[in-house]
Amino acid sequence: xxxxxxxxxxxxxxxxxxxxxxxxxxxxxxxxxxxxxxxxxxxxxxxxxxxxxxxxxxxxxxxxxxxxxxxxxxxxxxxxxxxxxxxxxxxxxxxxxxxxxxxxxxxxxxxxxxxxxxxxxxxxxxxxxxxxxxxxxxxxxxxxxxxxxxxxxxxxxxxxxxxxxxxxxxxxxxxxxxxxxxxxxxxxxxxxxxxxxxxxxxxxxxxxxxxxxxxxxxxxxxxxxxxxxxxxxxxxxxxxxxxxxxxxxxxxxxxxxxxxxxxxxxxxxxxxxxxxxxxxxxxxxxxxxxxxxxxxxx
Numbered sequence: 001x002x003x004x005x006x007x008x009x010x011x012x013x014x015x016x017x018x019x020x021x022x023x024x025x026x027x028x029x030x031x032x033x034x035x036x037x038x039x040x041x042x043x044x045x046x047x048x049x050x051x052x053x054x055x056x057x058x059x060x061x062x063x064x065x066x067x068x069x070x071x072x073x074x075x076x077x078x079x080x081x082x083x084x085x086x087x088x089x090x091x092x093x094x095x096x097x098x099x100x101x102x103x104x105x106x107x108x109x110x111x112x113x114x115x116x117x118x119x120x121x122x123x124x125x126x127x128x129x130x131x132x133x134x135x136x137x138x139x140x141x142x143x144x145x146x147x148x149x150x151x152x153x154x155x156x157x158x159x160x161x162x163x164x165x166x167x168x169x170x171x172x173x174x175x176x177x178x179x180x181x182x183x184x185x186x187x188x189x190x191x192x193x194x195x196x197x198x199x200x201x202x203x204x205x206x207x208x209x210x211x212x213x214x215x216x217x218x219x220x221x222x223x224x225x226x227x228x229x230x231x232x233x234x235x236x237x238x239x240x241x242x243x244x245x246x247x248x249x250x251x252x253x254x255x256x257x258x259x260x261x262x263x264x265x266x267x268x269x270x271x272x273x274x275x276x277x278x279x280x281x282x283x284x285x286x287x288x289x290x291x292x293x294x295x296x297x298x
Contacts, residue, residue: 006244007020013028015162016162023041024042025288029080029274030080035276036079046060055238062234066101070101106229108146109143110139113136113139139203140200161267167187168270169279171188171191179279179282181279189270190267192260194260196265197256201259209228210225243255
């Protein structure tokens with residue numbers, strides 16, 4: 001008997017990507033109003049035994065999220081712009097986009113807080129722990145400010161609405177209601193397994209991890225901020241997974257509250273067509289899994 005599977009995904013340009021147990025489905029609203037829905041199987045590394053092993057699965061999920069997420073965004077941008085999408089996205093473009101995104105993220109959320117603390121705050125304090133805490137608070141402040149600023153961009157507003165639609169449809173599916181617009185629209189745009197909540201956990205865990213590093217030479221601190229990101233992500237993933245599994249616990253609910261509150265920035269109430277798009281993506285992902293379950297084993 002197969003374990004229950006938790007569907008999830010992300011918003012893309014004019015659409016939603018849903019990751020199933022066996023494959024990925026991406027539904028994008030075309031300029032003519034019709035839905036373009038594609039499926040693709042998951043590579044074995046994303047669904048093998050390693051993905052179920054604590055800590056190791058965090059690394060696999062991190063790579064999967066970066067690669068599948070970028071791939072889905074590039075595909076949706078082509079569809080939403082009515083471009084030809086018959087050919088596969090070049091590997092160089094995919095990995096180049098991932099690399100640039102990572103570099104910008106590290107620079108903005110890790111290097112800027114470090115240098116701001118080192119040169120603007122540390123001359124006036126004499127505590128390594130306080131320095132790390134203040135660096136962490138600056139990092140959180142930059143993250144929230146970044147989300148608020150991009151939320152004013154019209155195209156991002158629409159992506160955030162699709163993000164809300166993705167959460168609504170997953171919440172509705174997990175509640176066991178029919179995947180119909182009128183049923184789905186009553187559900188929340190917040191979800192405990194959201195990437196926004198995960199990133200907030202990353203920012204909190206980073207404070208504790210960097211506190212262990214202390215206040216060595218600046219070049220060591222720069223290297224630590226880069227080298228320790230995978231470890232922080234792995235620990236954060238396990239915490240998020242635990243929190244999502246125990247979301248009904250009153251104490252866990254309190255701990256999850258800040259991450260859920262941040263989702264008020266990264267999600268918006270979707271319209272019916274956006275909910276329909278999310279339903280299409282989830283339905284296709286479910287079909288992939290059911291087709292695999294029904295196929296005879298070899």
